[in-house]
Amino acid sequence: xxGNQMTRLSVDLNAICDGFEIxxxxxxxxxxxxxxxxxxxxxETDHGRFAIKVLNSEIMSRPDAKTNYRMSERVAxxxxxxxxxxxxxxxxxxxxxxxxxGEYVMVFxxxxxxxxxxxxxxxxxxxxxxxxxxxxxxxxxVIDGSALPTFSAISFDTWRYHIENARRxxxxxxxxxxxxxxxxxxxxxKYQDAVDNLPQKFVISHRDLDSKNVIWNHEGIPYLIDxxxxxxxxxxxxxxxxxxxxxxxxxxxxxxxxxxxVIQAYLEAGGTLHSEVLDAVYGSFGGMLGWLEYNMRRSLNxxxxxxxxxxxxxxxxxxxxxxxxxxSQAVSDYANWMAEVYG
Numbered sequence: 001x002x003g004n005q006m007t008r009l010s011v012d013l014n015a016i017c018d019g020f021e022i023x024x025x026x027x028x029x030x031x032x033x034x035x036x037x038x039x040x041x042x043x044e045t046d047h048g049r050f051a052i053k054v055l056n057s058e059i060m061s062r063p064d065a066k067t068n069y070r071m072s073e074r075v076a077x078x079x080x081x082x083x084x085x086x087x088x089x090x091x092x093x094x095x096x097x098x099x100x101x102g103e104y105v106m107v108f109x110x111x112x113x114x115x116x117x118x119x120x121x122x123x124x125x126x127x128x129x130x131x132x133x134x135x136x137x138x139x140x141x142v143i144d145g146s147a148l149p150t151f152s153a154i155s156f157d158t159w160r161y162h163i164e165n166a167r168r169x170x171x172x173x174x175x176x177x178x179x180x181x182x183x184x185x186x187x188x189x190k191y192q193d194a195v196d197n198l199p200q201k202f203v204i205s206h207r208d209l210d211s212k213n214v215i216w217n218h219e220g221i222p223y224l225i226d227x228x229x230x231x232x233x234x235x236x237x238x239x240x241x242x243x244x245x246x247x248x249x250x251x252x253x254x255x256x257x258x259x260x261x262v263i264q265a266y267l268e269a270g271g272t273l274h275s276e277v278l279d280a281v282y283g284s285f286g287g288m289l290g291w292l293e294y295n296m297r298r299s300l301n302x303x304x305x306x307x308x309x310x311x312x313x314x315x316x317x318x319x320x321x322x323x324x325x326x327x328s329q330a331v332s333d334y335a336n337w338m339a340e341v342y343g
Contacts (some may be wrong), residue, residue, distance in 0.1 A: 002287060006272050009041050011054060011100045016043075020090050020096040020107045023047030032197065034115075034212060036316065037102045044112060044189070055097070058304050060104050069096060069228060074143055075204055076227035082139050084132065087111060089216075110142065113217040118248035121211060126246045128222055130265025133242055136269065137235045141204040148202060149232045151286065153192035154293050159184045162296040169300060173317045181323065184337035185293070187285055187324055194282035195234075198275050202232040207287075209238070210245035235281040236274045239266055240334070242338070252326050255338055259314045261340045277338040294319040 009029045017025055023045035029052060032040040037059065041052045059065055073096040076088035089106045090097040097104045116125065163181050166172040172180065206213075208229040215223045239262070245257035267273075273280070298305050298313030304314065327334075 009039075009052065009054070011103050011105055013043070015100055015267075016052060016098070016107065017045060017106055018082045018091050020050075022050050022090070022107060032337070036312070051108040051110050053106040053108070055104040055106065055258040057103065058156060058298075060122070068231075069243075071143055072227045072230040075141055075206075075230035076140050076224075078143075078247070079136060079139060079206075079224075079227075084136060084139070085221065085223045086227060087223055088227065108225070109221045111215045113215040115213075115215055116211045117250070118211050118245055120257060122259050123258065124220075125216075125329060126261040129209070129214070129242060129246055130262040131269045132222065132224070133205075133239060133262075134266045134269035134271040136205050137203045137238075139204075140213070145195060151192075151195040151308065153188035153195075153286075154184075154289055156188075157186055158293065159188070162300065164294065165300050166296070169302065171299075172300070173299065173321075175318070182325050183321070183325070183328075184289070187328060188289060190282045190328075191285040191289060195286070196278040197279045198234050198237070198283055201234060201274050203235050203238075204231060205235070205238055206230055206234050207233050207238065209242050218250065234275065234280075235271070236277075236280040236285075239271070239273075240280045240284040240338070241287060244334075252322065254330070254334070260337055260341050265336055267341065270289075273342055277335045277342070278331070280338070281334050286326055288320055289326070295320065331334055 009031075013025050013029065015024060016184045022043075026044040026046060029041035032042055032051070037056045039054045043050045043052050054071075073089050073091075076086045079086040080088055089108055092098050094223060097106045099105075149283055159181060163172065163177050166244040167177045206224060206227060207228070209224070213224065213226045215225060217223065243259045243262040245252065246262055247255045249255060276285070295313040299317055300313075301308050304312070
């Protein structure tokens with residue numbers, strides 16, 4: 001299990017129920033495992049079942065965090081209104097959270113169903129996802145105050161700073177510091193070259209539409225959760241990211257059939273590719289590089305993160321480096337797979 005497995009809900013349960021007006025608690029909240037940033041529980045009340053999310057305190061300490069969460073929940077709400085089964089947060093005084101003793105808590109209606117590991121996804125699942133991604137891209141969502149993004153690679157100095165800290169910590173995540181620095185510098189350069197070449201076409205979308213963020217109910221209908229990353233993205237880059245995630249197998253290899261299935265469904269629904277496919281593939285490195293940099297910080301910073309968080313960060317550094325290495329070795333193959341579908 002890659003996720004955070006803390007089991008005790010540390011905030012006032014009655015205050016949560018009163019604040020969100022979700023009824024009287026019935027029993028003890030049950031932890032939901034699998035999250036890599038936040039802590040989640042399932043709560044039963046006399047009004048129904050709810051998902052309780054306690055947000056990562058380090059994330060919420062950032063200057064733009066609250067603005068980003070407000071915006072992402074507006075995106076989820078608009079997507080829901082326009083026909084996407086998007087699970088958005090309940091609100092209190094127009095805010096998607098309540099603050100309790102310095103902790104930020106969100107509440108969502110519970111969706112009965114399952115999430116899938118990528119290797120358990122079928123051709124029917126990926127067809128659904130390709131179609132849904134096009135539908136989101138075609139919604140023309142507009143959020144007041146949201147600015148077009150600027151894409152810049154994480155700097156060499158930032159990577160070197162983290163890796164030197166790891167070297168002093170006598171860890172370097174069990175890997176060669178020199179090799180890591182060489183790899184991340186190379187991947188960052190290729191990412192930057194790609195985004196410089198991409199046309200300036202952006203849509204507001206989910207931006208984290210991987211298999212853990214889709215719940216399939218008992219009728220096989222998908223519900224999209226965890227919209228916190230929502231914002232502007234290049235549509236073809238997101239298509240590549242989604243195709244990667246939904247086509248991975250347990251050993252890290254990628255299924256050509258499922259990869260092309262996502263692309264094919266997106267195109268048949270009405271989508272198009274808005275860039276050279278090789279640039280789109282390298283452009284998809286950005287999210288993984290950002291996640292890698294965050295987890296390097298998380299694994300090393302004893303002032304901000306407890307032992308469990310640091311250990312989770314360490315595991316994610318190793319996992320993400322492995323995923324980036326596999327991706328980089330097969331970039332040409334993935335670009336060719338896309339070209340085969342697009343014709």
